[in-house]
Amino acid sequence: MRKPVLTIFYQFNPWQSTIGGIQTIINNFIKYAPDEFDVRVVGTSDKHNEQKKQWQEAELAGRKVQFMPLFNLENDNVRSLVPTTLKYTAALLGQSLASDFMHFHRLEHTLATLNWSGDKTLFIHNDIHQQMQSKEDANAILWRRFPQAYFLLESLLVKQFERIVSCNSESVKLYQQRYPAIADRVSFIKNTVDNQIFYQLPLAERQAKKAALIQKLELPEDTEFVLFAGRLHPQKDPILLVRAIAELTDLKKLHLLIAGEGELALQVRSEIERLGLSPRVTMLGPVIQAELAQLHQIASVFVLSSAYEGLPLVVLEALACGTPVVTTDCGETPKLLHSDCGVVCPERTPNAIASAVRQVTQHPEKYSTQACVRAAQPYIAGNVIGEVYSEMLYRWEKQIAST
Structure with missing residues (x-):
């Protein structure tokens, strides 16, 4: 046959x-x-x-x-x-x-x-x-x-x-x-989510790769990375996330990595400059899948600022790498995101996103890598x-x- x-x-x-x-x-x-x-x-x-x-x-x-x-x-x-x-x-x-x-x-x-x-x-x-x-x-x-x-x-x-x-x-x-x-x-x-590409690193390897990126970007040694990955498009609303970072004036060690490209790229750059955030945000452009996996593996939190979604793969990829997620209340993500692997923002505002990022990065013990990986397992x-x-x-x- x-x-x-x-x-x-x-x-x-x-x-x-x-x-x-x-x-x-x-x-x-x-x-x-x-x-x-x-x-x-x-x-x-x-x-x-x-x-x-x-x-x-x-x-x-x-x-x-x-x-x-x-x-x-x-x-x-x-x-x-x-x-x-x-x-x-x-x-x-x-x-x-x-x-x-x-x-x-x-x-x-x-x-x-x-x-x-x-x-x-x-x-x-x-x-x-x-x-x-x-x-x-x-x-x-x-x-x-x-x-x-x-x-x-x-x-x-x-x-x-x-x-x-x-x-x-x-x-x-x-x-x-x-x-x-x-x-x-x-x-x-x-x-x-392809767990042959997106997976949790051993602690020592994670720290080494994080230190290497910090050195490459010439950032302070205590830098913690906040990650956004996706098309720079109104659906994903990266400008909202940039404005949320501007609200985190008490957490200067947080540095936003934006992996992606799209029609809003120039507007995102303009907003970063307008808010005086150039030292705290790096736009990486499009990255290949293996590089994206490494970013997930070393980030302290992944943030989804979308207006609407289905079930975004980047959320599953972050969780599979052991990284907690902050998300707006849209799509299927809130239904799979347990309280020990991320936060769903009650409002889609800069202040709400900033508060959620602050909560995750100041209390990492509440969001274990094991809980994140466990949430990704069914996918x-x-x-x-x-x-x-x-x-x-x-x-x-x-x-x-x-x-």
Whole structure:
């Protein structure tokens, strides 16, 4: 019997360093794919001379895959005038890329796939209701200007999916309520953390790596690092975190590391300068996954200042490294964050975030590395993704047996 084929559709290049949880999830689905499956990826290229819309053999994390770039995309971290989602959807139109299983991470892409046969799964990565209702920059999510149009499009497309899965329980409820005829197809899925990359360091090694970064940045020896990692985008609201650091005038030893890139980069730098925080904040730009793991391993606290979320991978990555988390009250994070591994801010304000950071950094004994690692355990990539593939294989074998 031939192997079933999984084709993953998303607007990125798996071999390019890009910022975003969706990219990491897809890479985990490739890395931990069992041998029983053949895996294909339809993405983008960063090479002008690379052939487009043709399959090519490649390897990612030791796993052989078939890869098809649809068009050239040099920088996935910054939005262009024409939305990348629109470019990707247009490039899919007229193609015939159906396979046994298909994973989609943007609803809009599936305009091109309505007539494709196969087992389709749509992944929902945010709390849709919170995303549409957010009062942040209206340009951050263009659909927020036309919510009725989005939900009309959604109603036309959702019936094609065998599975609709979300890492956010509120989105699961919303889809089940909006589409009762297919409610049994909608379910919760855990996001994943790769514990081969994100793990707790022995104390001596942690201290040595922390001292090395302190020396590299020419900071005082008693410096404690506060970490932000993610796209510099209104959803993540890094400016709110910068303003929170400005409130911590009593904790000069705290130094904010910002790992990421995006459309707010210039505004973040301007706010840092306006508040006189240049000696207390370092913008690192985009970092590769291995470097991000090291930052998590030496940070005293990771902070999420988002306006809305699904279940951000960076939270799981921080916890897996033994680092406590401070988060705004959004997404799924508050439901998994116990009192011994972080703090949920009661308000999304600079003062509330500053108070939570102060609480964690002044009382580290209340937030043990063991408690943090324990909170991340249910989300280990190999286990979660293995279960997904097992369920897919069961459906495949059942279908073959019935034909």
